[in-house]
Amino acid sequence: GAVVSQHPSRVICKSGTSVKIECRSLDFQATTMFWYRQFPKQSLMLMATSNEGSKATYEQGVEKDKFLINHASLTLSTLTVTSAHPEDSSFYICSARPTGDTQYFGPGTRLTVL
Amino acid sequence: AQSVAQPEDQVNVAEGNPLTVKCTYSVSGNPYLFWYVQYPNRGLQFLLKYITGDNLVKGSYGFEAEFNKSQTSFHLKKPSALVSDSALYFCAVRDLDNNNDMRFGAGTRLTVKP
Secondary structure, eight states, X not given: OOOEEEEOSEEEEOTTOOEEEEEEESSSOOXXXXXXXXXXXXXXXXXXXXXXXXXXXXXXXXXXXXEEEEEEETTEEEEEEOSOOGGGOEEEEEEEEOSSSOOEEOOOEEEXXX | OOEEXXXXXXXXXXXXXXXXXXXXXXOSSOEEEEEEEEOTTOOEEEEXXXXXXXXXXXXXGGOEEEEETTTTEEEEEESSOOGGGOEEEEEEEEETTTTOOOEEOOOEEEEEEO
């Protein structure tokens, strides 16, 4: 149990386009979902925390207008990278948390912006 | 595909005593290993990582971890636990040779009692 999926696992897009990444909790309801970004050979960086039905809380330095997060249901959160640029190329990981403390992570999405 | 196991859901230690949080991994290539900590209502925080070099890695807050290739382990340790170390700890692995996505363990809750 407690499986979190992300789709797509890899995406390549052109500069200036927008990309949507989905994060789903497959067998539990997630009251809170997190989005992380990982740069090559570096640790995860928390981008934002989203609670179902409310606006996401962004970490300092993360542009909320560029990284749009929607958590419309208890099993789905989406991250949309708007007007993507090559510097947005990275590995994006979501995690989901039901009631309680345990957090379950998705496998990640590798974004490459050409 | 790589995988990570944290065999203990919970570890309880007394303040001042040494602590160990266990992690074993499985990869087909060379591993890239991480430990993260999560405090209540916070995202993951990076503790330390192993890529190559010395098997004993030192990280934040006095934590260290020893990479043991023969046992495929990367246990997290601290010589003297503090009450403030109480948190949720995640081990993660990435297969460098195959550039696979990162996989995290389910987490171990560490409770340090005064």
